[in-house]
Amino acid sequence: MSGPALRIRGLRKAFPKVIAVDGVDLEVARGEVFGLLGPNGAGKTTTLEIIEGLTSADAGEIEILGLTWERNGQEIRARFGVQLQSTSLFNKITPREALDLYGSYYPKRRGTQELLELVQLEEKADAFHVTLSGGQQQRLALALALVNDPELVFLDEPTTGLDPQARRSLWDVVRRMKGEGRTVVLTTHYMDEAEALCDRLAIMDRGQVIATGTPASLISDLAMPSVVELTFEGTAPDPAAFATRLGQVVEQRSDLWEIRTPDPKALLPRLLEAAEAVAVPFQQVHIRRATLEDVFLTRTGRSLRE
Amino acid sequence: MLWRQFAMEWRLYSRDRVAMFWTMAFPVLLLLGFGTIFRDNSGPKLSLVRVQSAVASPQDEALDRAMTDLQLKVQTLSKAEAEARWSRGETAAQLEPAGDGYRLRLNSYLMAQAGATAGLVNQAWLVAQARLSGAPEPQRIPLQVESPGHKRSTNYASFLLPGLLGLNLVSMGLFAVGMTNVTYREKGKFRRLAVTPLPKWIFLLGQVLHRLTLTVAQAALLILVGRLVFGIQNQGSFLDLLLIMTLGTGCFMAIGFALSGFADTVEGYGAIANLVFFPLMLLSGVYFTLDSAPGWLQQAVALLPLAPFLRALRAVFNDGASLAGHGLGLTIVAAWALGAFLLALRRFRWA
Numbered sequence: 001m002s003g004p005a006l007r008i009r010g011l012r013k014a015f016p017k018v019i020a021v022d023g024v025d026l027e028v029a030r031g032e033v034f035g036l037l038g039p040n041g042a043g044k045t046t047t048l049e050i051i052e053g054l055t056s057a058d059a060g061e062i063e064i065l066g067l068t069w070e071r072n073g074q075e076i077r078a079r080f081g082v083q084l085q086s087t088s089l090f091n092k093i094t095p096r097e098a099l100d101l102y103g104s105y106y107p108k109r110r111g112t113q114e115l116l117e118l119v120q121l122e123e124k125a126d127a128f129h130v131t132l133s134g135g136q137q138q139r140l141a142l143a144l145a146l147v148n149d150p151e152l153v154f155l156d157e158p159t160t161g162l163d164p165q166a167r168r169s170l171w172d173v174v175r176r177m178k179g180e181g182r183t184v185v186l187t188t189h190y191m192d193e194a195e196a197l198c199d200r201l202a203i204m205d206r207g208q209v210i211a212t213g214t215p216a217s218l219i220s221d222l223a224m225p226s227v228v229e230l231t232f233e234g235t236a237p238d239p240a241a242f243a244t245r246l247g248q249v250v251e252q253r254s255d256l257w258e259i260r261t262p263d264p265k266a267l268l269p270r271l272l273e274a275a276e277a278v279a280v281p282f283q284q285v286h287i288r289r290a291t292l293e294d295v296f297l298t299r300t301g302r303s304l305r306e
Numbered sequence: 307m308l309w310r311q312f313a314m315e316w317r318l319y320s321r322d323r324v325a326m327f328w329t330m331a332f333p334v335l336l337l338l339g340f341g342t343i344f345r346d347n348s349g350p351k352l353s354l355v356r357v358q359s360a361v362a363s364p365q366d367e368a369l370d371r372a373m374t375d376l377q378l379k380v381q382t383l384s385k386a387e388a389e390a391r392w393s394r395g396e397t398a399a400q401l402e403p404a405g406d407g408y409r410l411r412l413n414s415y416l417m418a419q420a421g422a423t424a425g426l427v428n429q430a431w432l433v434a435q436a437r438l439s440g441a442p443e444p445q446r447i448p449l450q451v452e453s454p455g456h457k458r459s460t461n462y463a464s465f466l467l468p469g470l471l472g473l474n475l476v477s478m479g480l481f482a483v484g485m486t487n488v489t490y491r492e493k494g495k496f497r498r499l500a501v502t503p504l505p506k507w508i509f510l511l512g513q514v515l516h517r518l519t520l521t522v523a524q525a526a527l528l529i530l531v532g533r534l535v536f537g538i539q540n541q542g543s544f545l546d547l548l549l550i551m552t553l554g555t556g557c558f559m560a561i562g563f564a565l566s567g568f569a570d571t572v573e574g575y576g577a578i579a580n581l582v583f584f585p586l587m588l589l590s591g592v593y594f595t596l597d598s599a600p601g602w603l604q605q606a607v608a609l610l611p612l613a614p615f616l617r618a619l620r621a622v623f624n625d626g627a628s629l630a631g632h633g634l635g636l637t638i639v640a641a642w643a644l645g646a647f648l649l650a651l652r653r654f655r656w657a
Contacts, residue, residue, distance in 0.1 A: 054501065074503050077502060080501075082498075082501040084494060084497055086493075086494055087498055088495045088498065089495065089498070090318050090495075093318060097317075105307075105503055105504040106502070106503060107503075
């Protein structure tokens, strides 16, 4: 039980029209929740599928729990748990049957009842899969990923398409996994999810890891970790005159301006003075800590949601 | 593990009641339908439309009697009625009075039937003339209608039944197996299995065993209905029948697996499967034989898997033959099975 749960060096995968993964290095320690954060098409899922043995890499080394696919494929499969982006089952299989069936594939397994309780599906245990809601299907997929009591769990976009309440209840299950000492690797394009769940993150863009660290350190490493926002009624006006007066970059968003700063306290008096001078019709001033969204924006010049 | 996989396949399959009902019922309905329509054991009756003469002469009466003796089905109509029927295209051969004698009109679209009828009418005419003149009746060569190769059973249902057994296998392989595979792959069900330690061969073998038992159940039902309704009996050994059916199941499942490797979507697969299914079904003697097709076509069809499979199946089922005489045909089927299996291994993708 020594060494990292996952170690990846120089992973590369090119598809006919795009380089999906372009030299990714990662190291995930045992017992941590590690997130791959990035917009759609950043290469998160391809990276995960290569690690899971579903897609072959063009180059690179992967070590999972100290094992490699070339030598220990069956042992890796027996010791990790996987939730795919979409888990397809028979329409007319029940959660109880699915857990029994998939459990039977493993040498070591957890009890079906225990898993049903863990993901709160006891009431739906004997309903056909096709009748479950999106959140319930996702929770079943999570239970299937845990059926072999795995040391390492991969979750690909576990909460995409779920309503806020279903997302929260899924987060609880992930936190429970960490509490049981499992290593969790998940992908997401929600920054709040990454911040709420992950001990450490790798931010991915265009097939590359552009930053790695804890959510807090990624934010505090920014040169300007605070953001002052001026909000307007309706569309924000052109900030050129104001920016010149202030002597600082002002970014125009749909209905607000953003000014990044290392020291909001020092900025505020100058900001109000400049606003007065050029008669800016703003409504409110907000000061907030930068988020992972700002980290991504600063590094790539683009928004996560684009 | 294999048993569990097999049992689960059956359990889930049996929940889809509609699919299961039609899978079992469809061949039975085909057998009942076609078997009843073509129930007559003596083959199709040859029929003739006879246009009524204005006044019936002794010659007419003698001809009518002779035609009845020859078991020709004669339908006598007025000139107008006969003309209407002719123009609807329903008449194969029509006998009209012309001058002192007669004239035969033959439908060019129904030449096979019309030609045979014309032969009989001419024979009857010779007989009638001999009778009228008091001369000795010309000797006729006796006719017998029977199905070639089928020593014992000669009705259409017993020809059809093995054809339906074969058709079942083809549609099972091409549609059920191939379609299921493409669906599984498209929806990512295979991917979910690929990240478990379940060996692939257990999953695949579980599917094969499920289909094989399903096929045997279908065949048993069809044979039972054939026996109860049409009195058709399996003339050969049930072991030989089982061996052929197993070989056929393997062959057509392998073809389904192989084809499923060529399509990414269910829609795409449907097109491919139909492209293979219809020629195979129409050309391989499920519903009718290809006796009148050009020789090159018959030879080409004999190299497809379905025709030799059906020939061996009919030989066992209808004639009680042993498998010994069908080595070449069964080798062709086995070669297709092997080739398709190798192609399936090459083309098969989990994701």
